[in-house]
Amino acid sequence: EAGVTQSPTHLIKTRGQQATLRCSPISGHTSVYWYQQALGLGLQFLLWYDEGEERNRGNFPPRFSGRQFPNYSSELNVNALELEDSALYLCASSPPAEIKQYFGPGTRLTVT
Amino acid sequence: RKEVEQDPGPFNVPEGATVAFNCTYSNSASQSFFWYRQDCRKEPKLLMSVYSSGNEDGRFTAQLNRASQYISLLIRDSKLSDSATYLCVVRYMDSNYQLIWGAGTKLIIKP
Secondary structure: OOOOEOOEEEEOOOOOEEEEEEEOOOOOEEEEEEEEOOOOOOEEEEEEEOOOOOEEEOOOOOEEEEEEOOOOOOOEEOOOOOOHEEEEEEEEEEEEOOOOOOOOEEEEEEOO | OOOOOOOOOOOEEEEEOOOOEEEEEOOEEEEEEEEEEEEEOOOOOEEEOOOOOOOOEEOOEEEEEOOOOOEEEEOOOOOOHHHHEEEEEEEOOOOOOHHHHHHHEEEEHHH
């Protein structure tokens, strides 16, 4: 069974640009979670999508947004990039009504 | 105060030793608990769930102390491959499936 996939693996942007990160959950999983992990820090919850709707949002500014598509894949958009947005962005998925999350390999975003 | 707190370490432990670390949580309504493992520059992977009565998986033992609001992870006969960051994860009853993550404890096993 294929795991959670994320693309791209690495992304380099300059300050002020926009970044789009993509995630495909495990087949049968309906929930997708996005996390930010800055170097040396813990996971910071960004967004949770389930059945195409945003269910919860972490303490991040509105320039962090996303969506979930009918096939349950998801996209994270970060507008007006700032240097401190440089981090590993992790996507996780879970099946319906299950707590455990299964992570993708992440997208490493570098803002210069 | 952070909702989930862990000693960041690093814990430097000789191979074959036993090591234990704790994680404290602030919300007494916490319902579910997990330990995840994260290797350097990799994604977190579920190590084990933590059950109220405590549970064991090979060399790993997890325990929950609701009265004192902490969970623990014990690793026996540590291997070099156990070197990683161990993340404590908590779910509250009112968080609608959202997990709260600790910042992790770094473990380094030395030969």
